[in-house]
Amino acid sequence: MNIGEKFLELTKYHHLSESDQSKELPCPPLETPQAGEAIVLPDPASLTTGAVSVVEAINKRRSRRKFSSRPISLEELSWLLWATQGVQKPGDIRTVRTVPSAGGRHPFDTYLAIANVSGLKPGLYRYLALSHQLVLIREDKDIDEIIAAICLNQQWIEGAAVTFIWVAVPYRSAWRYSERAWRYLWLDAGHVCQNLYLACEAIDAGCCAVNAYDDDALNQYLDLDGKSRFAIYLAPAGHK
Numbered sequence: 001m002n003i004g005e006k007f008l009e010l011t012k013y014h015h016l017s018e019s020d021q022s023k024e025l026p027c028p029p030l031e032t033p034q035a036g037e038a039i040v041l042p043d044p045a046s047l048t049t050g051a052v053s054v055v056e057a058i059n060k061r062r063s064r065r066k067f068s069s070r071p072i073s074l075e076e077l078s079w080l081l082w083a084t085q086g087v088q089k090p091g092d093i094r095t096v097r098t099v100p101s102a103g104g105r106h107p108f109d110t111y112l113a114i115a116n117v118s119g120l121k122p123g124l125y126r127y128l129a130l131s132h133q134l135v136l137i138r139e140d141k142d143i144d145e146i147i148a149a150i151c152l153n154q155q156w157i158e159g160a161a162v163t164f165i166w167v168a169v170p171y172r173s174a175w176r177y178s179e180r181a182w183r184y185l186w187l188d189a190g191h192v193c194q195n196l197y198l199a200c201e202a203i204d205a206g207c208c209a210v211n212a213y214d215d216d217a218l219n220q221y222l223d224l225d226g227k228s229r230f231a232i233y234l235a236p237a238g239h240k
């Protein structure tokens with residue numbers, strides 16, 4: 001069996017270990033805590049420009065790699081974050097959000113490499129979905145070049161206003177689904193990125209999914225151990 005076949009085999013139900021949830025172990029946090037000063041984001045419902053129909057957004061959706069120098073506004077960023085991870089109903093062991101996730105576990109933390117967002121200094125940020133806030137992790141004026149280099153020198157990424165970086169937290173799902181959770185991480189991430197594609201089209205912006213990157217370099221840049229948390233998917237975005 002190759003590694004892919006082994007993965008499929010070992011994540012079949014008859015191989016699964018008993019989950020920590022069924023052993024009545026405590027539910028892990030629904031969001032990784034992040035120290036730093038919170039930046040309150042505008043209410044996503046306040047965005048009035050650029051609404052398009054779902055039909056139009058689906059029809060227009062393309063992977064876009066050329067961006068204008070027009071910054072993404074804070075309102076627009078708020079909309080894109082809400083569309084990708086926004087919490088509509090909080091809960092103790094599950095949240096209801098704008099995207100589906102197995103068991104409502106939403107095993108992601110959203111990081112943002114911000115280069116050109118009005119009112120925000122270039123740098124690395126975290127989105128706190130439960131409170132719809134941003135936290136600046138560190139300023140970095142070269143962040144666009146660094147992310148492009150980590151993504152195997154995909155130069156076009158340097159033109160993005162903001163790169164969404166989704167970080168997987170496997171135990172958040174594995175607590176409920178044990179080994180089966182590993183299948184869900186990538187499925188759940190796909191839904192998140194698809195919503196970003198559609199939400200971008202609604203504001204005359206675009207994005208492109210990226211999975212070609214140096215895992216170790218990106219995890220190191222984000223200060224992740226690569227096991228309990230690791231970068232799973234990226235999407236640079238900006239105005240067309």
Ligand SMILES: Cc1cc2nc3c(=O)[nH]c(=O)nc-3n(C[C@H](O)[C@H](O)[C@H](O)COP(=O)(O)O)c2cc1C
Pocket residue numbers: 061062063064065154208209210211212213
């Ligand atoms: C899982 C995944 C990984 C991708 N990784 C990259 C990437 O690293 N770089 C890139 O330029 N495009 C990447 N893409 C974008 C695809 O090349 C693109 O979706 C495809 O060419 C179809 O074009 P369309 O999205 O405009 O329909 C990726 C897409 C997916 C779904």
